[in-house]
Each structure stands twice: as structure tokens, then as C-alpha cells.
Amino acid sequence: NGLGARRALVVGTSGYPLFILANLVPTWYTMVPASLYLGFTASLIWVGQGTYLSSAALSHARENSLPEGQTLGNFNGEFWGAYASTQVIGNLISLALLRNGKDGGSVTGKYLLFVVFLGCMIIGIVLMCLLSKRDEKRHNDSTHSSFGAMLKYIVAPLKDQKMILLIPLIAYSGLQQAFVWAVFTKSIVSPVLGISGVGGAMAIYGASDAVCSLVAGRFISGLHSATLIVSVGAILQAAVLFWLLLFYSPMEGLVSAAVPLFIGALWGVGDGVLNTQLNALLGLLFKDVKEAAFAQLMVWQSGAMAVIFFLSPSITLHAMLILMATALFISFGSFLLLTLVGVEKPSTMRV
Template identity: 60%
Template structure:
């Protein structure tokens, strides 16, 4: 996404608006399917090999999000190679870039056809695919709505919304207000490639360390702390400087923010998979709804508020969402203890 903000591509509202609506609609279906399938596969694997379910869900999410985050590293390097010859906005160059992306998408679609169907015998509450499409859609809508009456979902929604906020902050504000003044427009690709690299490494590591609610709480706490440090650093200390430090500081911030994003991606998906095994489609639908809504809020507000105000919003959102998340963990642990 950063790539299209960095290099200008000829467009009009008549093409961009319909394309954005279509991409948003398609992405929502893909992401709900991804979260549901990945969790179902993890549960099936845990059952087949008699291993701890929470550990497998954590590892599977770590592997997936590690690979997914690497697209930011590889994609930015490809863009630098294709577009970094000084002919910014060249039609031939942007066409070549789109051909590369289209080829990657086609390969992914072909590989998806080889995914095997998981049979959980109804243990995960998935819709019965033997029934009609209408019944399946109605069942899914009921599942999504019913989660609004589940206190666990209400307590995890603020952290989901924050995860969308922090991603949009990096894409919109951080690249514009921190990276571009220090490194120039051409440096955005390099900074975001570093962000993606640390995002991928952290996703893999966090997934390996996930085994249940306790580990998720500890990992999320670490991610919240390091992102708060970056926000406070920019708000209170950071000033644009020249020389080596002027280059190192934005790159270091990008790496730290990438670590935080890796934490939230892996842990939120693992948390939903563990807590809502009977309403997975509804839970992952909620995840994308709130992440997408909060991301849109940042992009709408970005032109109208200053960087300092945005940082204050991020700090307040982080504090509130983390506090509510801790309340969730205490409630779930208490419920678990009462059943023991």
C-alpha cells in the first residue's frame, strides 16, 4: 500500500473509487476465510498429532503472518528496483510493476487450489456446507451479530481497533512526517522494507512463543510497551537532524514499529482462534470490520490534524485498549479457574 502513495499512478475518481470498493469487498471475504481456515487447520493438526492446541494455533499464525509480512520487504525492494531508475511515474515502469504484482497474485491463486478441506466434524461451529448458500449466509450473519452480546468480544474489540490504527499510522503519518523529511521520498521504500523485515521476524518469533492466554498476554504487553516508547520518542524527544543519526533514527523507529505490528497480527488472530472456536467466522469477520474501520478513520483524519495530535490519539487508544485487554485476560482466567 505504501508503494502507491510513494509513486504517482495516473488515476481518476471514476476508476479509484470503484476499484477501492471492489478491493475492500473482496479482501473482507479473503481475510475471514484465511483466519477460519488457518485456525481449523491448526486444530486438526493438534488433534491428529495429539499436541497442545494453543501452541499449534500460535505457530501456524506465526508462520502465516511471518510470510505475509515479508511482502512489505520484498515488495518494496522490487519497487525500488523497478522504479528507482529516476523515471518516476514512467508508464512502462508502473506497467512492469503491475505485471510483477499480477504474477504474484496469480501464483497465490493457483496454490490456493491445492488447499485441502478440513473436516472438524462440526467442532469449530463452522457452517454446514451441505446446506444452501442462503442458509449459510444467514447463519454467518447471526454469528457475527451474536458476538456483540459476548463480553469477551466486546473486551477484545478495542485492541483490534488499535491494531488497525497503528498500521494506518505507519502507512500515513510515519512515512509522511518522519521518513520523508529525513530520507526523502526515495527513502520510504527502504524504511518500509526494514519495517516489513522486522514485522516478519517478530511474527515468526511471537508465533513460536505462543502457547495460550498467558503467553499472549505477555507478548501483547511487550508489543504495547515498545510502540508506546516510539510514540513518546516522536512526541517528546525526536527532532529532524542531519548526518548519520538523521538516517538511523527513522530506520530504528520503523524496525520497532514493525515488531509491534508483528505482535498484534499474530496474537490477535491466535487469541480469537482460542476464545471463539465455535464462532470462528464471526470472530474473524469482527476482526476485519474493526481493523478496517479504524484504519479508515486515520486516513480520513490525517489531512486535518497535526502529528502531535495524532500521536496523542495513538497513546490514548493504546492505553485504553491495553487496559481493556488486561480486563479480558483476568475475566477469562477467572472463568477458566472456576471450571477447574
């Protein structure tokens, strides 16, 4: 809020090249500080992203007399579609540069890979510096004139019924992202396709995610349309979870090799749906407190990701699938309750 969305985006990028540089000399003393700093800057860049994109969409809608819900859906669909496409591009680059190495690539290949990623990051920073000014509503300094005032601003969204009902789905969106990174690749892809097959499976996941994001963004017009789209994604992910829980066992053969790829494609649909719909709905329902709303998104999403990464080394795949299925059931039920309440008016919270 103090920096403004555009500055937050630029400052937030600083953690990513530092983290990439740390990977060139991976030690405890380089990776841990770089990871801590990346976590801090990631909060800036992703809260800034949600705030800026929503401001840009709403501003564009007003200037061109377009429906706000549909415009937010289009903007988020295009952004998250482009974002998910990096899963395809990044994994193909990794596959190309590391294909001749043993156990994940040669030292030379890894260095070249990180240098390529660093170049992409520098291009991204330059582009963010060129962002145009949009309708960024800045709070005055009195918002943080005291610790009490700052605390009141932080917890303000939690007083809104809409946010309370959205939080379980926000948390699940973090759980399902971490699940595909930490569990799916290790316990489902690698046993069947080997480590070398992870890149291909994740590329298919990213392609499905990108296409679904673009398509889902075109169809949102408000809470009820978002509910229908989220329902499709939730049903697909529930089907995957219950099939893995009840029927899946690694086998040999062509059909078995295709299973992880198919699962990745279905899971990408759910991720694309959640990213576009949650971000569009937060921009639509919390127009006056976008910074606080997207901050809540990062708090619950990142916290849920951390839970999966902490648990994955110490619990079985069966237990993890039960946890995911339970979380999906609770979060989707809460989201349906939000639809029944039928609150689509912008938030009027006072901080």
C-alpha cells in the same frame, strides 16, 4: 459462511488483480470502482484466511496430539511472518524498478512494477485453488433463513465478554497499521530520507515484522502467554509514540537518517505481535464461531484503518500521536482486563 473458507479465499483474491489492473489506467472511473470491489473481496479473503488457518491448525493439533494453543501460535506465526516478508520483497522490487525515475519512478517503471505484482497475484490465486480441505464447520441454511436470523448471527460475538474486551485491541491493531502507512512514511520518513527512502524504511519495518511474527508465534500457548508477548509489543510502541511526541524533531546527519529506520524496526515488532496473537487467540477462544469472530476482527480493524486515512490529511502529527497513545492505553488496559477475567474456554455462543 455460505462459501466456506477455501472458496472465500479464492473468490476474495479476485479484487486484487482487478485493483492492480486499474492502476495501469489510473482514473476516477477505474480506481474508485476497483477500490470498492477490493474492499468487498478483502473482507472475504481475510475472514476466510482466519477461519481456514484456525481450522487447519486445530485439525493438525488433533491429528498429532499437540497443544491447540501452541499449534495455533505456530501456524499464525509462520503465516504472518511470510505475509510481513512481502513488505521487504515488495519494497525491494519497487526500489529496483523505480530507482531511475523522477518523483517515484518513470511511467515505464510503474507499468513494469504493476505487471510484476499482477504475476505474483496470479501465482497466489493458483496456489489457493490447491488448498486441501480442512475441518470447516459449515452452518446450515437456516442460519440465514430470515433477516432477523442473519442479524442475530452477525451480532452474536458482541454478546461474549471476551470479544468485547478484545475489540479495543483489535481496533488499535488497525490504527497502528494505518499509522505506519499514512503518517510514518509521510511525516517522519520523507522529511529526513526523501521519497526515495520510503521503500528502504518500509523494507526494514517488514523485516522486523516478519522475524517478530515467527518468534512470537512460537511462544504462545494461551491467553497468559499472549498477554506477556502483547505487553512487549505495546511497551515498544508506547515508547516510540511518547518519544516522537516529546523529543523528536527532524535533523540532518547520519544519526538523524537512522532514526526513521530504527523507529520502523521497533514498530514492526509491535505489528508482528498483534497480528500473531490476535489471530491465534480468536481461533482459540472462538472455536465454534470462527467465521463470526474473524468477521468482527475485520469490521473493527478496517474501520480503525479508515479513521486514520480520513484524519491524516487534516490533523497535525502531534494530534495524531496523542490519538495513537490514547488508543494504545485504552486497548492495552482492556486486554489486561481480559487476562484478569481469565476466560480461556472456547466460546459457546448460540446463534
